[in-house]
Amino acid sequence: MGNQTKTVEERTRKESNFRQILHRLQKNKIAMTGLFTIIILIVVAIFAPILMPYDYTEMDMSNMYAKPSLSHFFGCDDLGRDIFSRLLYGARASLSMGIIATLLSTAIGVVIGSAVGYYGGWIDNVVMRVLDIVQAIPGMLLAIAISAALGSGFFNTIMALSIGGIPMTVRLLRGSILSIRNQEYIEAAEKINCSKPRVILKHILPNSIAPLIVSVTMGIGNTILTAASLSYIGLGIQPPMPEWGAMLSAGKTVITRYPHLCVFPGLCIMIVVLAFNMLGDGLRDALDPKLKN
Amino acid sequence: MGRYIIKRLLWMIPVVLGIAVLIFTIMYICPGDPAASILGIGATQVEIAAKRSELGLDQPYIVQLLKYLKQVFIDFDLGTSYFYGTPVIDGIFSRMKYTLIITFTCMGLQILIGTPLGIIAATHRNGIADRLCMLVALIGVSVPGFWLALMLVVLFSVNLGWLPAYGVGGIQYFIMPCIANCLAGIATQARQTRSSMLEVIRSDYITTARAKGMSERDILFKHALPNALIPIITIVGNGMGMMLGGAVVIENVFSIPGIGSYMTGAINSRDYPIVMGGVLVLGLLFSLIMLLVDIIYAFVDPRIKARYEGKRKGAKRHG
Numbered sequence: 043m044g045n046q047t048k049t050v051e052e053r054t055r056k057e058s059n060f061r062q063i064l065h066r067l068q069k070n071k072i073a074m075t076g077l078f079t080i081i082i083l084i085v086v087a088i089f090a091p092i093l094m095p096y097d098y099t100e101m102d103m104s105n106m107y108a109k110p111s112l113s114h115f116f117g118c119d120d121l122g123r124d125i126f127s128r129l130l131y132g133a134r135a136s137l138s139m140g141i142i143a144t145l146l147s148t149a150i151g152v153v154i155g156s157a158v159g160y161y162g163g164w165i166d167n168v169v170m171r172v173l174d175i176v177q178a179i180p181g182m183l184l185a186i187a188i189s190a191a192l193g194s195g196f197f198n199t200i201m202a203l204s205i206g207g208i209p210m211t212v213r214l215l216r217g218s219i220l221s222i223r224n225q226e227y228i229e230a231a232e233k234i235n236c237s238k239p240r241v242i243l244k245h246i247l248p249n250s251i252a253p254l255i256v257s258v259t260m261g262i263g264n265t266i267l268t269a270a271s272l273s274y275i276g277l278g279i280q281p282p283m284p285e286w287g288a289m290l291s292a293g294k295t296v297i298t299r300y301p302h303l304c305v306f307p308g309l310c311i312m313i314v315v316l317a318f319n320m321l322g323d324g325l326r327d328a329l330d331p332k333l334k335n
Numbered sequence: 336m337g338r339y340i341i342k343r344l345l346w347m348i349p350v351v352l353g354i355a356v357l358i359f360t361i362m363y364i365c366p367g368d369p370a371a372s373i374l375g376i377g378a379t380q381v382e383i384a385a386k387r388s389e390l391g392l393d394q395p396y397i398v399q400l401l402k403y404l405k406q407v408f409i410d411f412d413l414g415t416s417y418f419y420g421t422p423v424i425d426g427i428f429s430r431m432k433y434t435l436i437i438t439f440t441c442m443g444l445q446i447l448i449g450t451p452l453g454i455i456a457a458t459h460r461n462g463i464a465d466r467l468c469m470l471v472a473l474i475g476v477s478v479p480g481f482w483l484a485l486m487l488v489v490l491f492s493v494n495l496g497w498l499p500a501y502g503v504g505g506i507q508y509f510i511m512p513c514i515a516n517c518l519a520g521i522a523t524q525a526r527q528t529r530s531s532m533l534e535v536i537r538s539d540y541i542t543t544a545r546a547k548g549m550s551e552r553d554i555l556f557k558h559a560l561p562n563a564l565i566p567i568i569t570i571v572g573n574g575m576g577m578m579l580g581g582a583v584v585i586e587n588v589f590s591i592p593g594i595g596s597y598m599t600g601a602i603n604s605r606d607y608p609i610v611m612g613g614v615l616v617l618g619l620l621f622s623l624i625m626l627l628v629d630i631i632y633a634f635v636d637p638r639i640k641a642r643y644e645g646k647r648k649g650a651k652r653h654g
Contacts (some may be wrong), residue, residue: 137482175353177620180623187358187614190602191365267479271584274481275599290482294588298500301489308482316477323473 059287066328070297073324079317089134094127098284107300114326116306119289120296125303128192128284129310135285136314139200140266143173147204148258151211157240158212166216191275201279203265214257218250235314252329270311286311339633347626352404354618359403362611363396371476373417383510413612418604423612426597431616433503433593434582438508441517441578446571449521453528453567458535458555468525475522480581484515484588501590516581520574531566535559565636572628576621583617 059143067073085255095115109118116125117166158166187253191201222228223246231245271286279285281292286307291302370386371378377384387393391402406412412424456468491511499508535541536559544554583595590596594613601609625647 112627171349172353175357178350178354178622179357179614180576180580182577182583182619183614183617186583186598186602187361189527189613191361244545263472265479267477270479271481275587276602287479290479290485294485297485297489298493300491304482304485304489305620308479311482312474312477315479316474319473319477325356 049162055226063328067324070324070327072141072320073328074324076317076320078319081311082315083133083137083317086130087137090130090134092101094124094130096124096127098123098128098131099282100127107296110302117300117302120292121302125289125306129286129306132284132286132289132307133310135196135279135283136269139196139279140262140268140314140318141204143200143203143265143269144207144258144261146200147207148211148261149320150204151208152210152215152254152258153237154246155212156219156246159216160238160242160246169212170216173212175211176206182268182271183311185272186275186277189260191271192265194277194280199272201270202272202277207261210261211254211257214253215250219246220248222246226263235241256326256329258323259318260324263315264321266311266318269314270330285332343387343626343629343633347622350409350622353405355407356400356616358611358615358618359400362607363399365439382443386441393550395510398577405613411613412537413536413650414608416601416606416609418606423608426609427594427616430597431595433591434586434595434617436509437512437516437582437585437591438575438578438591440513441520442575444513444517445520445524445578449524450567452521454532454555454560455478456525456529457532458545460533465529469529471520475518476526478518479520481584481588483518484511484585487511487515488588499619503591508589512582512591514542515588516578516585519581523577524570524574527570528567529562531563532559533565538562539588561635565632568628568632568635572625574613579617579621583613600609624633 060249082206093140100123105114105118105122106120108122109117114124114126116129116140119125119128152168164325182205185202188205192198192201194313228241228245231241236244260282269278269291273280273285273287276291279288281288289307290304293307294302297304370383370390370392372465374386375383384454391399393631405414406414411424413420413427416423416426435615452468452472456465459465488500498511502508541554541558544558549557570623582593583598585591586593586595594617598610599615601607
């Protein structure tokens with residue numbers, strides 16, 4: 043009932059608010075550069091099989107450690123495989139792991155966070171203390187421990203990456219719910235007999251979504267960085283799958299003679315993470331105009 | 336204040352126990368069979384079963400968990416390496432020195448370089464200094480530390496020959512690992528300091544201070560900085576976690592015999608007691624630092640004390 047009575051006025055106000063945010067974001071050159079880079083990278087990852095000039099497993103012993111040239115843009119690795127093709131294909135692993143793991147941990151965090159934030163009481167206390175313990179282990183180390191226990195592979199790595207991110211989302215959502223749960227419109231919704239799940243879904247979540255969007259964007263960048271570190275030390279995605287961190291790890295042994303094996307995968311990781319951070323910064327400024335002036 | 340510190344110290348006990356339970360549970364669900372790993376390839380089923388009961392692996396989860404907790408906290412034993420056959424705790428303590436040197440140097444650099452950069456950026460808002468600092472910081476948080484380390488090796492060891500590429504020894508061996516590891520920390524510190532400072536600069540009491548003709552220098556050091564310092568201290572604590580995690584990977588690049596390379600070496604030989612022991616010890620170290628941060632926090636911020644006392648009164652009123 044509460045929603046049917048929503049006036050036209052209210053709707054236009056909401057829309058224009060959204061448009062204002064979008065407008066602020068569009069004016070931010072750094073954020074748009076980040077967004078543009080991310081879109082290009084996603085397109086590259088999707089169409090990698092078509093775009094890559096060689097097959098990423100194709101070995102060519104005559105081109106072992108070939109230096110960058112016109113036929114092999116970024117050179118070849120220890121088995122004569124084209125590094126450019128492997129990087130294009132590797133974008134799939136990094137981007138999908140970063141995005142899926144972040145969305146997974148955010149989804150779990152949102153469910154737990156909104157439940158404990160809204161209901162409060164002893165449940166809230168117990169959950170928060172458990173999360174304190176999870177957070178007492180630095181994220182990278184927790185990912186190493188889980189990843190070592192579960193073994194390598196795509197889905198195991200996603201598990202390892204997402205568990206460490208849950209406490210932060212829970213805290214974020216819980217905090218923003220605590221700050222709005224005593225406001226009049228929540229009280230009004232409760233007074234007209236909205237069910238609790240409805241209050242959470244329709245009234246509380248939309249009002250705490252802004253910080254969540256920023257944390258997801260930044261989180262994807264950080265997760266990609268952690269995933270690359272995991273593959274670098276021998277966990278996570280393993281060869282022969284082309285993964286940027288694993289490529290760095292393979293190139294490390296010959297870095298003194300063939301540095302190009304390491305330069306390009308690292309640049310790719312940096313560009314992806316940088317793009318997500320640029321967009322995240324822009325989103326934060328757009329969603330919180332107070333910080334801008 | 337004393338009450339706050341005691342409460343915080345007591346809270347350490349469940350956290351420390353919780354970390355151990357978490358690590359044990361992760362190890363418990365691990366699909367490999369430690370008995371088979373210890374005996375190696377070629378062991379018969381009977382031998383493996385005998386080893387399993389010798390190690391107590393055939394007992395229920397809760398019994399094994401209690402045994403593990405007793406083993407860790409009463410006997411100070413983190414298990415025995417499958418591969419080396421030596422106690423993990425000895426391995427960790429003999430290697431701890433290098434990890435601590437890198438972590439604490441990086442933490443120091445993070446505070447000494449990151450904080451001033453953030454303050455400069457905030458006070459020169461939207462000026463060239465601000466934009467330059469923030470651009471560098473943005474790149475800094477995006478660079479993978481281990482890749483930066485590799486590139487430093489190519490530049491300073493291979494091409495210029497100034498610094499040793501790997502190993503340990505004098506101070507020159509720690510220059511590149513520390514630079515590679517602390518860049519992200521410095522960048523994070525600068526970014527957070529800036530936003531924390533901007534938040535404070537917006538407040539009414541800064542406007543008041545300006546209105547009464549206080550010099551900008553006094554406003555900065557007497558009003559803005561002390562108030563901005565509080566969130567900054569929290570970042571230092573979190574940065575420590577980042578530096579510890581980073582050190583584990585960076586040690587691997589430079590073949591520094593610290594806890595990190597002990598752990599990463601063990602990953603390849605599936606030597607789980609070392610991996611779990613390392614995470615446990617570093618996790619404990621991190622919680623100790625966070626405890627210290629919280630106590631410093633209470634000393635710096637009079638509001639904590641007030642809030643703590645207020646909370647007790649509030650609790651009485653509600654209860």
